[in-house]
Amino acid sequence: MKLLSLKMCLTCLVVLAFSLPFIYPQYGSGFLEELEMLGVGGAVALFAVFLVFVYFYCRDLSRTLALVSPERRAAAPGSVWLMFLIPYNFVEDFFIVHNVARSIEREAAANPQLNDLRGNGLFSGIGWCVAQIVSLAPGMIGKTASLIAIILWAVHWRFVRQVNTRLASAPGRERPTDASAVPSQLLP
Structure with missing residues (x-):
């Protein structure tokens, strides 16, 4: 319960960061500038x-946890789908990445x-999570952090896919069922 309370408090700070361009427009428009450039249709499409x-990233993370022996998992495969709970995901992403890394290490x-x-x-993994948070800052700092977050996210995703390939090709290894790739069970 204490951990959930901490996550919710941190999520409130993320919401505050999202709202800064509205509260203090004199410091820059942050992500609003990009949305303006794209227009409503472009922003929705993006x-x-x-x-x-x-979705595909979460599917790969879920597959990683499903391929790891159950006794070595730090989290249930379905827990990665919490990445879709915006803005809570900005905080939860740190925990997901940490749990996947711990599971891989074990x-x-x-x-x-x-x-x-x-x-x-x-x-x-933690790098893209931190850069994602910093990307909420207005101006060049936020834009640079956005680019760094995307690059680190791609690096992490590539690593996860490599782990999945190795684990799936292990002799005598059963492939996880498609059920492991859906958010049916969020808790270990």
């Missing part, structure tokens, strides 16, 4: 494309398929 990418300690793995994805 957001829809973004959600499609998030699996790597016992699974020879991951012996030569470089890291557990935590650096790029």
Whole structure:
């Protein structure tokens, strides 16, 4: 309960950051400038494309957790779908990335398929989460952080896909069912 309360308080800070361009327009329009440039139709289309990418990213994260032995999982495969709860996801993303990294690390300690793995994805994962938060800042700081977040997100996603390929190709390994890729069970 304390952790959920902390997450909700931090989410309130994210909402405040989102609202800064409305409260203090003199400091810059932040993400509103990009929305203005795109127009309503362009902004809706960009957001829809973004959600499609998030869906496939979440599916891969869920697959990672499903491929990790249940006793080594730090979270249930379905928990990654909390990334769709905007603006709560800005906070929850840190926990999702951390749990996936912990699960990969635990699996790597016992699974020879991951012996030569470089890291557990935590650096790029937390990196994109931090950059995502900083991207809410107005001006060049926010724009630069947005670009960094996208790059680190892509790096993390590539890492996760590599882990999935290795784990799925393990001898005698059953492929997870499609049920592991849907938010049917959010808790471990």
